[in-house]
Amino acid sequence: MTTVELTDDNFETTIKDSNIVLVDFWATWCGPCKQFAPVFEQSAKDNPDIVHGKLDMEAEQRTAAAAGITSIPTLMAFREGVLVFSQAGALPADALAQAVESVKSLDMREVRAVIAAQNDKSAPEN
Numbered sequence: 155m156t157t158v159e160l161t162d163d164n165f166e167t168t169i170k171d172s173n174i175v176l177v178d179f180w181a182t183w184c185g186p187c188k189q190f191a192p193v194f195e196q197s198a199k200d201n202p203d204i205v206h207g208k209l210d211m212e213a214e215q216r217t218a219a220a221a222g223i224t225s226i227p228t229l230m231a232f233r234e235g236v237l238v239f240s241q242a243g244a245l246p247a248d249a250l251a252q253a254v255e256s257v258k259s260l261d262m263r264e265v266r267a268v269i270a271a272q273n274d275k276s277a278p279e280n
Contacts, residue, residue, distance in 0.1 A: 156195070156199070156206075157178070157194065157207065157208050158205060158207050159209075159210075160177060160207035160208060160214070160217070161209070161213075161217075162214045162215075162216045162217045165177075165209065165214070165217045168205060169232045169235055170235050172205045173233065173234060174203070174204045174231065174232070174233050174257055175204070175205040175207055175231070175232045176194075176204060176205070176207065176229065176231050177207045177208075177209055177229070177231075178190065178191075178194050178206070178207070178227055178228075178229055179209050179218060179221065179223045179226055179227060179230070180209070180210060180211065180226055180227050181212045182210070182212065183212075184226050184227065186226070186227055186243070186244040187226055187227045189244050190227045190244035190245065193244070193245065193247045193250055194208070194229075197250050200251075201254055204254065204258075211223055211226060224242075225242045225243075226242070227242070227243065228240065228241070228242045228243075229242075229245060229250070229253070231254075231257045233257055233260055233262060233265075234262050236266070238257055238260060238265065239253055239256070239257055
């Protein structure tokens with residue numbers, strides 16, 4: 155599978171409707187982004203079961219701002235609609251492969267339980 159272009163219009167739907175989504179936030183003027191692009195493309199080919207999306211933060215500023223992107227490239231991984239990984243900087247191929255395997259092996263019941271517990275702690279008491 156090749157990478158897909160993510161936009162302000164399709165970002166949320168892609169995250170919600172896909173089991174695992176890796177998002178590469180990039181820009182055309184970014185040298186490290188250009189170096190990371192072939193690594194990300196290879197991961198897309200090696201992992202056809204995962205959506206690999208690229209979001210041009212210059213063109214899609216609303217989504218980049220909502221995601222809190224302050225440096226690029228930034229890689230985010232979503233599983234079942236939940237952000238489970240975020241890292242700025244170009245990852246080497248072996249580090250990206252390790253991140254992909256980590257995301258695949260997550261126990262999402264456990265992840266959701268941790269999120270629920272954190273939300274309970276931060277909820278105001280009546």
